[in-house]
Amino acid sequence: MKTGEIELGDVWFGYEEERVMLKEVWLRVGKGEWIGFVGGRGGGKRRVRRVMEGF
Incomplete structure (x- = not known):
């Protein structure tokens, strides 16, 4: 990864376990x-x- 890059790897997100959005x-x-x-x-x-934006 280079300076100034943003990298997301194997990201999962959901408000509930059975309703995964990402x-x-x-x-x-x-x-x-x-x-x-x-x-x-x-x-x-x-x-x-x-x-x-959190980065």
């Missing part, structure tokens, strides 16, 4: 890169962003 998410974003998330309502797009 499953096995792998993502690497380099310094200066732009990304976009596309998907249906309730698919976890905002949750991924919030996880990444």
Whole structure:
């Protein structure tokens, strides 16, 4: 991993064990890169962003 990169590996998230919103998410974003998330309502797009903002 290089300086300024964000990397998520094998991320799982759910409010309840039987309702997993994110499953096995792998993502690497380099310094200066732009990304976009596309998907249906309730698919976890905002949750991924919030996880990444924690770094």
